[in-house]
Amino acid sequence: MMTCRDVSTTVATGRVGEQPLTTRLQIGMHLAICVHCRRFWQQLRAIDRGVVGWLRSVENDAPPDLSERVARRLVADPGASSKTHPTSPGAPGA
Numbered sequence: 001m002m003t004c005r006d007v008s009t010t011v012a013t014g015r016v017g018e019q020p021l022t023t024r025l026q027i028g029m030h031l032a033i034c035v036h037c038r039r040f041w042q043q044l045r046a047i048d049r050g051v052v053g054w055l056r057s058v059e060n061d062a063p064p065d066l067s068e069r070v071a072r073r074l075v076a077d078p079g080a081s082s083k084t085h086p087t088s089p090g091a092p093g094a
């Protein structure tokens with residue numbers, strides 16, 4: 001019998017589908033009877049859907065050539081990704 005810790009840890013990895021059949025069945029049975037783990041699993045799924053939706057909206061709002069411009073900038077100045085953007089809130093001089 002899997003414990004709540006076993007189930008929540010496995011579910012949080014997002015790799016339930018990679019587990020052996022017996023483990024997946026045990027997780028399914030545990031989720032069917034344990035309201036706490038079921039809520040945790042539902043919250044993870046909601047967060048996952050929210051993040052995917054946000055990423056899609058950001059993707060749609062980004063200029064079509066954004067990744068090309070970022071790649072060009074990184075090639076031209078490899079240290080640029082570790083520098084603070086001068087107009088970032090909280091940056092010195094902002």
Ligand SMILES: [Zn+2]
Pocket residue numbers: 003004005007030034035036037038
């Ligand atoms: Zn549980």
